[in-house]
Amino acid sequence: MRVVIAEDAVLLRAGVQRLLADEGIDTAAAVDNGDDLLEAIQKHSPDLAIVDVRMPPTFTDEGLRAALRARELISGLPVLVLSQYVEETYAVELLSAGAGGVGYLLKERVADVAEFLDAVRRVAGGGTAIDPEVIAQLMARGKKNPLDALTSRESEVLGLMAQGLSNTAIAGTLVVSHGAVEKHIGNIFAKLGLEASSEEHRRVRAVLTYLGR
Template sequence: MQVVLAEDSALLRDGLVRLITEGGFEVVAACPDAVTFLEAVEQHRPGLVVVDVRMPPTFTSEGIRAALEVRERYPDTTVLVLSQYVEEQYATELVASRAKGVGYLLKDRVADTADFIAALREVAGGGTVLDPEVVMQLLSRARNADPLDRLTPREREVLGLMAQGRTNAAIAQRLFIGEGAVEKNVSSIFTKLDLPPTDQDHRRVLAVLRWLDHGSQEQS
């Protein structure tokens, strides 16, 4: 199977090329940044890509964003992401996009060459490989997640105005949007806050109560 690698550190890049090759794969391109990486993927259409999360020029999320783009544009290409630290948001995004043929490993694991090669083969075969530290942090995040964090900035604006007692018409006028757009935002808020329609509960009131409770917790 052909592999395209993206790693900005020349030393680590050379070491990964050697390890991947020894594992029975063919490295057709080893790239120092996300731009050349995406160009190489377009050219070679590899079966597997190995990508560093943080890459030039800002060393923040270029690599993982490129990996997500590959997942979207080339569904048959499997993806293994390497990271120095657990980036919870991006790890969740990567797995949520499609939980097959994907891996997220901390770079420390590369030192165990046998495990690293095994992870490569598992991902290349369509499996899922997550570093134990990644799993632990994602589970912790899921347990502590606040449903309000799911809301978009616009939905938070709408809910804040709902908490002020404003009607949909008043919210639309305040935000300079149509009432239909407000209704869509309100419906999305109910869904994200796990408030299904029932005969017993008033969802608008329950949503506002959660908003107010969230605000009081932040102040405390």
């Protein structure tokens, strides 16, 4: 796997690069601004872009805007956003912009090396990895949507799906059977009007609906 890192904090940029190197993951380029990120992904065609939200020159939302642009330049480019904050507007736009290969983690999660590396692999593989705090803040927006039809347990299952957990991991977390999880997920698909297609595609669409409420 080859990645491009966009992070203006030198120590964090070097730290992430070292963590990846220890796992045999090559960093094709490590930059500190959005313009250089776009140049690097076009030059190296990486398997994943790891992007900070706030970078020069204004330190507001350059990273997220660059990530959105990167996914326009290279369709389906997996992007893992690292942020100290939850930037709601751009977060929803990024997470709703494609069928998968997106992640949004708060920087404190990098301290949990195993969790961070799991998110890197999951997003690079086309899955999702969303920080629970990001989910909580997006859910707090409180807009009426089809998710209101879900039971509390179904909402809990969908929340764990949004974090990227497998059915087996969800069953372990909730201390229920694998069959019970499959039943809840089937109910979720039905209530959200997700017609039969590939299981993975419906799963991603359900998660994006959850994150966009």
